[in-house]
Amino acid sequence: MSDAPQFPQVSLSEVFKRIDAGTTVVTPNRRLALALKEKFDREQINRRMTAWYPADILPFTALIERIYHDALYTRQSSKLPLFLPTTQEQVLWESIIQSSRAGKTLLRISQTAQTVRVAWQLAHAWQLLHRLGDYYPNEDGRAFLDWITDYQDRTASAHRTDQARLCDLIAQHYSSLQVKKPSRLICYGFDIFTPQQNAFLKNLSTSGCTVLIADLAVRYRRSSPVVSRMQYANSHDEIEQAALWARSKLEAAGDAARIGIVVPALASYRSALLRTFSAVMYPDIRFALPGATHPAMPFNISLGLALTSYPLIDAAFVCLALLNQPIEFNRVSHWLRSPFLAAADTEMERRALLDARIRRFAEPVMTLERLLTLVKQAGGQASCPVLFQCLSAMHAFRQTQLPRSGSHSVFARIITEVLRIAGFPGERSLDSTEYQTFQKWQTLVADFAALDQAIAVTSYHEAIARLKRMAGDTLFQPETPQLPIQILGVLEAAGMEFDHVWVMGLSDEQWPLRSQPNPFLPLALQRNAKLPLSSVQEALAYCQRLTQGWLSAAPEVVLSYPKFSDDRDGHELKPSPLIQAIAETEPALLPMARHRDRIMQACELEQIEDDQAPPLDGQAAARGIKGGTAVIKDFAACPFRAWAKHRLRIESLETPHTGLNAMERGMLVHQVLAQVWQQLKTKEALDAIGDYELDSLLTGIAGHAVSGLQQVRPVALSGRFAQIEQQRLVRLAREWLDEERKRDYFTVIAVEEKQTIHIGDLVLNARLDRIDELADGQRLIIDYKTRKQSVQTMTGERPDEPQLPIYLVTMEAQQNAAGVAFAAVKRGEMGFAAITRDADLLPGIKAFSQINGCKQYSTWEDLVAAWRQHLTNLANGFCQGDAQVDPKNFPQTCEYCDMQLFCRIHERMSARAVAQDNEND
Numbered sequence: 001m002s003d004a005p006q007f008p009q010v011s012l013s014e015v016f017k018r019i020d021a022g023t024t025v026v027t028p029n030r031r032l033a034l035a036l037k038e039k040f041d042r043e044q045i046n047r048r049m050t051a052w053y054p055a056d057i058l059p060f061t062a063l064i065e066r067i068y069h070d071a072l073y074t075r076q077s078s079k080l081p082l083f084l085p086t087t088q089e090q091v092l093w094e095s096i097i098q099s100s101r102a103g104k105t106l107l108r109i110s111q112t113a114q115t116v117r118v119a120w121q122l123a124h125a126w127q128l129l130h131r132l133g134d135y136y137p138n139e140d141g142r143a144f145l146d147w148i149t150d151y152q153d154r155t156a157s158a159h160r161t162d163q164a165r166l167c168d169l170i171a172q173h174y175s176s177l178q179v180k181k182p183s184r185l186i187c188y189g190f191d192i193f194t195p196q197q198n199a200f201l202k203n204l205s206t207s208g209c210t211v212l213i214a215d216l217a218v219r220y221r222r223s224s225p226v227v228s229r230m231q232y233a234n235s236h237d238e239i240e241q242a243a244l245w246a247r248s249k250l251e252a253a254g255d256a257a258r259i260g261i262v263v264p265a266l267a268s269y270r271s272a273l274l275r276t277f278s279a280v281m282y283p284d285i286r287f288a289l290p291g292a293t294h295p296a297m298p299f300n301i302s303l304g305l306a307l308t309s310y311p312l313i314d315a316a317f318v319c320l321a322l323l324n325q326p327i328e329f330n331r332v333s334h335w336l337r338s339p340f341l342a343a344a345d346t347e348m349e350r351r352a353l354l355d356a357r358i359r360r361f362a363e364p365v366m367t368l369e370r371l372l373t374l375v376k377q378a379g380g381q382a383s384c385p386v387l388f389q390c391l392s393a394m395h396a397f398r399q400t401q402l403p404r405s406g407s408h409s410v411f412a413r414i415i416t417e418v419l420r421i422a423g424f425p426g427e428r429s430l431d432s433t434e435y436q437t438f439q440k441w442q443t444l445v446a447d448f449a450a451l452d453q454a455i456a457v458t459s460y461h462e463a464i465a466r467l468k469r470m471a472g473d474t475l476f477q478p479e480t481p482q483l484p485i486q487i488l489g490v491l492e493a494a495g496m497e498f499d500h501v502w503v504m505g506l507s508d509e510q511w512p513l514r515s516q517p518n519p520f521l522p523l524a525l526q527r528n529a530k531l532p533l534s535s536v537q538e539a540l541a542y543c544q545r546l547t548q549g550w551l552s553a554a555p556e557v558v559l560s561y562p563k564f565s566d567d568r569d570g571h572e573l574k575p576s577p578l579i580q581a582i583a584e585t586e587p588a589l590l591p592m593a594r595h596r597d598r599i600m601q602a603c604e605l606e607q608i609e610d611d612q613a614p615p616l617d618g619q620a621a622a623r624g625i626k627g628g629t630a631v632i633k634d635f636a637a638c639p640f641r642a643w644a645k646h647r648l649r650i651e652s653l654e655t656p657h658t659g660l661n662a663m664e665r666g667m668l669v670h671q672v673l674a675q676v677w678q679q680l681k682t683k684e685a686l687d688a689i690g691d692y693e694l695d696s697l698l699t700g701i702a703g704h705a706v707s708g709l710q711q712v713r714p715v716a717l718s719g720r721f722a723q724i725e726q727q728r729l730v731r732l733a734r735e736w737l738d739e740e741r742k743r744d745y746f747t748v749i750a751v752e753e754k755q756t757i758h759i760g761d762l763v764l765n766a767r768l769d770r771i772d773e774l775a776d777g778q779r780l781i782i783d784y785k786t787r788k789q790s791v792q793t794m795t796g797e798r799p800d801e802p803q804l805p806i807y808l809v810t811m812e813a814q815q816n817a818a819g820v821a822f823a824a825v826k827r828g829e830m831g832f833a834a835i836t837r838d839a840d841l842l843p844g845i846k847a848f849s850q851i852n853g854c855k856q857y858s859t860w861e862d863l864v865a866a867w868r869q870h871l872t873n874l875a876n877g878f879c880q881g882d883a884q885v886d887p888k889n890f891p892q893t894c895e896y897c898d899m900q901l902f903c904r905i906h907e908r909m910s911a912r913a914v915a916q917d918n919e920n921d
Helices: 012-020 030-046 060-072 075-079 086-099 109-125 129-134 139-157 163-176 195-206 235-256 266-281 311-322 329-336 348-361 368-377 385-401 408-421 432-453 460-473 523-528 536-551 595-602 618-623 630-637 639-647 662-680 683-688 691-710 720-740 803-810 860-879 905-920
Strands: 024-027 056-059 184-187 210-214 226-232 259-262 299-301 485-488 500-503 556-562 746-759 762-774 779-785 817-824 831-836
Touching: 012 030, 012 184, 012 210, 024 030, 024 060, 030 056, 056 060, 060 075, 060 163, 075 163, 086 109, 086 139, 086 432, 086 460, 109 129, 109 139, 109 163, 109 195, 129 139, 129 523, 163 195, 184 195, 195 210, 226 235, 235 259, 235 266, 235 500, 235 556, 266 299, 266 485, 311 329, 311 408, 311 432, 311 460, 329 348, 348 368, 368 385, 385 408, 408 432, 408 460, 432 460, 536 556, 630 639, 630 762, 630 803, 630 860, 639 860, 662 691, 662 720, 662 746, 662 762, 662 779, 683 720, 691 720, 746 803, 746 860, 762 803, 762 817, 762 860, 779 803, 803 817, 803 860
Parallel strands: 024 056, 024 184, 184 210, 226 556, 259 485, 259 500, 299 485, 500 556, 779 817
Antiparallel strands: 746 762, 762 779, 817 831
């Protein structure tokens, strides 16, 4: 660590007197500069000032850049090298590393360039560059030396400089620069001065500038702060209690309160902090309807998010990526319903329906051409004309105006044009966050266009990838008004003053910070120079100074840590050794004001039965219910499921899949076997056909079936995949027909026959797979299945598979119905599972009286009557509006049900278990 420069120190009161007199104040970061400005303005108001000069308070780097830019407008500008922006510097490092011999073995050039750039900055800030040769380099060190030599040559030939060297440049020419120079400079909030900063400050002092250091250690010396150390069970409880504590302080002091929440691992806990603090400040926010205006939160989190994490930016990148590469369907789906496209509000509902329709035939990865085809097939041209026009225009632009390669400035214009075609950023007015994000996007594209000075030519794919990396590396936090609660990381909190401070997460695992030496600088050099975090000793010393700063940052300071870690093992933690000297106090457990509890306290609760829906009127029942026999099947499984699916028409969205799923393969098997028996018709014809003719017949039928599905799933059944599926169907059908040859004489009298079924008060539209007539005139109803089935699924008052019993009891010729059968068409498991009047009507099938679940019936007629009664009861229950959440076998019945979030089955079952326990007690 560099020693602090030997300059006079001034008290805080003296700082503000000198600010008022026109002194420049520099801080280590922008947040502290803004806080100091706000404090200065507040003091002027307290002094009843009506007007005053703005305080000249800015970060140290901003002062250097201001002097540099002022010098560019003087006659000396020709002598100064041009400044290399961070984005161009990153690209230049990437180019140097990628073209080097060492770089050819690297997998992540961008991340390596970023680490190298940090090493370059450290080498200048701590004046290590001239000392690199004193240490024997390892493999990384040798590569770094080669890279910086190339970098220096390139920047020198282009007469450029960068952020790392700008301070040295200004210090070197400061005395001769014809710019406005500060007469007094106060350094406020600095915990460490680097050698580079020291040299600059000494140069200013030599040039006649009075340099002073603000003494922050005396902030609360007159009245010692109240410091307490608390332990909480885990990080969740710790965050919740910190939020409740902050709210209590805010309620007590109002908006004038200054409350700091310091989190060492802020990046890891950002989401949890945002979620918990929002819920505590506004308990009803989680119940806000979609599209509702969210209240302004009284807190701000200092750590921004990557620009790519904002929905507006993600929508832009989907637009750009669709032009040249496949995109995951989930991202395309969100993009179709995004508010940042043309006519997004006008076509909002229709686009949601369009998205639901195209899901059935979509693949997990989507191209622009495939998306346009699916939108056409789903009627998007008529239902969503603006969206269809945008997609068509994007496709035409890609075909005619998208170059294979070009400069970054050319692609910047193309990016702007593509987004214009898509109607970006949408038709509605952007809110404050979205507007600031859009402005940041425009700045990013402008920086991207300037990359021509680093790389002359690139491809569209590389250009978009580079733009996305730039956005990912850009941390963005929308500006907000000054808020009373500040959630900060350890660096942002340095030098800040508050009325109340809570520092959390101070366990022995997180504090002090672990050492983090840069891999491209010699480790011994970093330790000898005493870089912060370069060694365990330096990390400890650095964190000790930060801890002491927190203890003097406010009159009230709370230090806390979790007792158990957030890992799976939940191992026990200890307080950081840096706070062990502080006596531990009993943690304050403030109650959480929950929105649900507030509602229950504010009203008198009335309990109602919610399991009875309005009965189905006679006309609706007579017209028929969509869903066929699935209505009875779902009602038997759970009345609520049937009501939700067939009365409310609630459907889950399809999930795009690769290849064919089980349902599509089953459809193909049904189509092939239906076509086979439409041509063969009898067992006699099956026995008579030769192997060659049968193979030819099956090949043609399977090819026709595959071609039909190929029209809607061209990607899943393209090329060789269609041939493989056709061969699979032929083999499967051939093996099944061998099983059929084992039967006695039969005639297939119906295939895929549509029927209107009347059962109780309900009318259903159904389709029978197949009906066979035996030699004696008896009939069998057969249903194809592509997996093995048990006959037990057709028995009981609530059968799992009721469709075959429904067909049996409602057939016009039921007096001739001798049984029902599942035909398992699956390789290795071919065969029938049937309930029949007599034995041996099918190979290996027993009579009904020998089957468990049917033995209680003395005659076939009794079994049919029982089926009729059970099915009628189910049909009438559905018509009468029975909507109980009553799964037949919990949790098996609910395992693959899509209505769990709707019926809240797990909450109900938990409440039922609690009630039963209370009864037992």
